[in-house]
Amino acid sequence: MNLDFSPQELQFREEVRQWMRENAPPDPAGVKLGIPLDKATQMAWEQRLASKGWLAYTWPKEYGGPGWTVTQRHIFEEERAAAGAPNSGPFGLAMLGPVLMAFGNERQQQRYLPRIAAGTELWCQGYSEPGAGSDLASLKTQARRDGDHYVVNGQKIWTTQAHWADWMFCLVRTHPDVPRQQGISFLLIDMRSPGIEIRPIITIDGHHHLNEVFLTDVRVPVENLVGQEGQGWTIAKYLLTFERTTIAGVADSKYEIGRLKAVAVRHRVDGHALIDEPGVSERIAELEIDLLALEYTNLRALDRLARGKAPGAESSGLKIRGTELQQAISEAMVDLGGQDALPWLSTEPAGDPAFDSATVRYNFLRASSIYGGSNEIQKNVIAKQLLGGGH
Incomplete structure (x- = not known):
């Protein structure tokens, strides 16, 4: 998606890109292939972000964040994903943080928010x-x-x-x-x-x-x-709108589609590129179109947040379409990998590195349409919020 960035935003993008280039962690565990980090590596990465003031990047300045605009957040997420750097843990940063800002008392805010922003408490x-x-x-x-x-x-x-x-x-x-x-x-x-x-x-x-x-x-x-x-039910619903927005995973899906395109171009089948096989380029194009629609919707949700409004029904829509897209990308990687995607938790590469963990990632993402509230329930939430009725 091409946005019309201002000169200041272009400068900001270059700053983030350069910092990610210099600081994104090495990839011994295969994060770029979908294998999760261990705790020590995850915390070290989050504390490196915190030292730059970028861990709590969605937070306002008064609570320890950088106070970025919606566009700056969008740029940061894109550059972090493009660098293959891992996501930060969402529970303190994207879920509890906004709850404490909205419902917590001053003691709770002073006790917990600085440690979340510093990456020292999980x-x-x-x-x-x-x-x-x-x-x-x-x-x-x-x-x-x-x-x-x-x-x-x-x-x-x-x-x-x-x-x-x-x-x-x-x-x-x-x-x-x-x-x-x-x-x-x-x-x-x-x-x-x-x-x-x-x-x-x-x-x-x-x-x-x-x-x-x-x-x-x-x-x-x-x-x-x-x-x-x-008051817990009110707080829980407020928190879940933030969780479901983050689950959409737009930047990471963009990275995954980029990996899918790259392997389809370089991988050879009977002497020609995989992307030249019947239906392959059309399948990737369909995924890119779905991603573009999701990205525009995500930006509208971010704009709503920037104007001081909690996410509405669009957070459930983002959760549904975002997780469906993640599953579709992982399924395409397995399909295109064929026998190269068959190895199960093997330390021995079987073919193109992109296919080595394709089945592991595919299996993990089966849960994405369930966690954060199943997609079937999200459709009920949308109906109630837009059509009225229910709690």
Whole structure:
């Protein structure tokens, strides 16, 4: 997509591009091929960004961000992805940060936001439960008030990076005898607290991203309540609009399509380029057209944020189309790779490097249309927000 950048924005783009060229981490784990970083490498990268003041790049200056415009954010995301540099963890930066700015008190903002912006504390999200995934309002984790603490008991599941996290923002039920949305509260829980047990879940891509988290008589100070008791559902919906916007992954999809085009040009089949095979160039063109439409929609959502408005129904639309596009790109890479895409978690290259982890990435992205609220549920959200009715 070609935007009409001002001279200052072009200068900013060159600054970001040069910095990424000099500072993007080496790729021993194959991040550019879809293999996740380990915790130490991820934190080192985020702290390098923080030292430049660019980790919390969507935040306003008063909370420790650079105060960039929508266009600057767009440029940064494009240049970061184009450099093959990894994404930052979204839980503190893109989810909890905006919540604390909107609902947190001054003590909470001063305690947590600087550490998130510095990349020194990692967060995870305690939302889903075995019986409460897309139907999140049916969650059962209880928080009983006991003096100046809540005593929390329950189980969370599909908790990304809980094994890395220092803290978890968590939805709990503080009022069991009221309508279910009205009885939910939003707590900040120290993951080093007694009574927390973390069990790994190995996903179909063969990696450990997810966990079960069991909470048994975990004592949480009342001062760690964000907002008011019973306000958790309002806060959760606010947070999820930011999560779903980030899940769209426009810049990374642009990078992945670029990889797909490059391998289609250089890979040879019976003496000619793969891109000259029937239907290949048309398939890539269709993906690029879908990406262009998604990118324009994403920019409109960013503009809404810049004008001080929370994302609306478009965040669910971005989540649906963005994850569908990610899946379609990964499926195309597997299809074009053929037998070269077959090796499973092999350390021995089988063919073109772009195909070596194609099946791993394909399998991981099967979950993208589920996490953050399944795409089927997002269609209901869009209908309710645009047509009225529901909560």
